[in-house]
Amino acid sequence: MAETMRTRALRVFFGDTEAVKAVDLEIHSAAVTAIIGPSGCGKSALLRALNRMHDGVRGVRVVGRIYLGDREIHDGGMDPVLLRTQVGMVFQRPNPFPAMSIRQNVTFAPRRHGMVRKGEESNLLEQVLRKTALWDEVKDRLHHPAASLSSGQQQRLCMARALAVGPQVLLMDEPTAALDPTATQRIEALIYELKRDITIVIVTHNMQQAARVSDRTAFLDDGRLVESGETERLFTNPAEERTEAYITGRFG
Amino acid sequence: MNLSGGSRHFQQEFSTLRHDLLEMGALAEELLRVSVEALTEGDMAKADSVILADRELDAMEVEVDAAGIHLLALHQPFARDLRVITMILRIANDLERVGDHAVNIAETVHHLGAAPKLLTGVPQLWEMARISREMLTQALDSFVRGDSVVAREVCGRDDRVDSLHQSGFRILLDHMATDPQLVGVGMSLILVGRNLERVADLATNVAEDVVYMVEGRSIKHGADRTDE
Numbered sequence: 001m002a003e004t005m006r007t008r009a010l011r012v013f014f015g016d017t018e019a020v021k022a023v024d025l026e027i028h029s030a031a032v033t034a035i036i037g038p039s040g041c042g043k044s045a046l047l048r049a050l051n052r053m054h055d056g057v058r059g060v061r062v063v064g065r066i067y068l069g070d071r072e073i074h075d076g077g078m079d080p081v082l083l084r085t086q087v088g089m090v091f092q093r094p095n096p097f098p099a100m101s102i103r104q105n106v107t108f109a110p111r112r113h114g115m116v117r118k119g120e121e122s123n124l125l126e127q128v129l130r131k132t133a134l135w136d137e138v139k140d141r142l143h144h145p146a147a148s149l150s151s152g153q154q155q156r157l158c159m160a161r162a163l164a165v166g167p168q169v170l171l172m173d174e175p176t177a178a179l180d181p182t183a184t185q186r187i188e189a190l191i192y193e194l195k196r197d198i199t200i201v202i203v204t205h206n207m208q209q210a211a212r213v214s215d216r217t218a219f220l221d222d223g224r225l226v227e228s229g230e231t232e233r234l235f236t237n238p239a240e241e242r243t244e245a246y247i248t249g250r251f252g
Numbered sequence: 253m254n255l256s257g258g259s260r261h262f263q264q265e266f267s268t269l270r271h272d273l274l275e276m277g278a279l280a281e282e283l284l285r286v287s288v289e290a291l292t293e294g295d296m297a298k299a300d301s302v303i304l305a306d307r308e309l310d311a312m313e314v315e316v317d318a319a320g321i322h323l324l325a326l327h328q329p330f331a332r333d334l335r336v337i338t339m340i341l342r343i344a345n346d347l348e349r350v351g352d353h354a355v356n357i358a359e360t361v362h363h364l365g366a367a368p369k370l371l372t373g374v375p376q377l378w379e380m381a382r383i384s385r386e387m388l389t390q391a392l393d394s395f396v397r398g399d400s401v402v403a404r405e406v407c408g409r410d411d412r413v414d415s416l417h418q419s420g421f422r423i424l425l426d427h428m429a430t431d432p433q434l435v436g437v438g439m440s441l442i443l444v445g446r447n448l449e450r451v452a453d454l455a456t457n458v459a460e461d462v463v464y465m466v467e468g469r470s471i472k473h474g475a476d477r478t479d480e
Binding site for chain 2: 247248
């Protein structure tokens with residue numbers, strides 16, 4: 001069973017600006033949690049805190065607690081690089097290593113972390129490329145550069161790359177914002193498949209997408225968590241006026 | 253982001269849809285009222301006017317359906333907007349069926365000719381007609397005002413209509429058993445009772461849909477009507 005995550009009184013500061021304000025968020029295991037909210041509401045800042053992407057970024061300060069299962073991710077014993085193998089990230093723009101081959105993109109991290117023996121690489125490669133529905137499209141050109149793929153394929157390659165290290169949680173920051181509807185549909189289908197084994201958190205501006213792919217939705221406004229709960233309930237009968245106003249397009 | 257609810261375009265179409273549904277409601281109430289009048293007065297012309305106007309109601313339902321589906325498909329509304337539009341689609345269907353029941357009653361006038369004397373012996377039918385019509389009016393008012401309290405009251409009145417239906421049915425059976433010549437008329441009036449009882453059911457459906465529209469919770473099929 002994939003791990004849960006939860007935040008307690010999580011705050012993210014950019015200089016003096018508090019972008020995330022005392023957020024207590026529950027992220028359920030093996031389910032998709034969508035984070036929605038207007039531009040600048042702090043949803044990406046929140047997402048990036050979940051695998052310590054803010055570490056070392058000048059002017060950014062993260063306060064509060066974040067748990068992966070029972071472990072606080074800022075604990076002294078937690079190596080941020082190892083944390084990111086447990087909590088992977090897929091970004092808005094596909095960012096494969098462009099000069100590396102398709103194969104290297106997938107095998108680079110597991111090899112570097114000593115997670116796979118040389119003889120098992122091909123198995124792992126096929127397994128994650130099948131998981132991301134890329135295998136049939138690329139199996140005859142695994143040595144081609146990643147840049148030769150379409151943007152939709154590149155995004156699936158990025159998901160394959162994140163999956164290759166066996167994460168518990170996959171964070172996705174607007175993963176289809178740069179893709180056409182067909183490629184978007186494939187990514188959404190993948191999310192649906194992957195959630196059986198992995199906890200997924202997706203930040204999206206597209207509310208129809210949040211409604212389609214997620215089991216739970218969290219609505220953030222001005223850095224605060226206004227409401228979170230089951231997606232079906234939140235999109236048909238939100239508890240908070242501000243959520244209602246936002247999802248019906250009456251503000252934001 | 254979702255722009256549906258905020259766009260003027262959506263608001264205009266949404267408001268037209270609500271307006272069209274209320275026109276349907278007004279026509280359905282009218283058809284019901286006139287069909288019962290036609291029966292009591294044995295008035296064929298009134299009965300014919302119901303049968304004719306029902307076609308108009310059918311056409312309006314098709315228009316409301318198309319406009320509702322258009323809004324859902326193009327604007328993909330959420331929350332209350334979503335609930336209102338989906339409930340409008342259901343209510344339109346219920347109102348169209350109210351029209352069908354009014355037509356059934358109007359057609360009875362043709363079978364019976366002049367108002368049968370037996371009618372005076374079954375006051376339950378008039379009471380049913382009165383309550384069903386009131387329930388329909390009240391349900392539509394609750395839609396306009398978004399008032400789930402009134403809608404729940406409508407649901408509570410359905411039992412009274414059901415019990416009137418049963419007692420009227422028994423009285424008509426007694427008459428038919430005593431005088432076999434009354435079997436034809438009695439059967440027709442039993443069907444009138446059945447149609448009125450169905451109208452009350454449909455008014456209840458409308459009211460239940462209004463509760464869902466306002467509160468976001470279903471009270472259908474005996475689901476908890478007060479809390480969850």
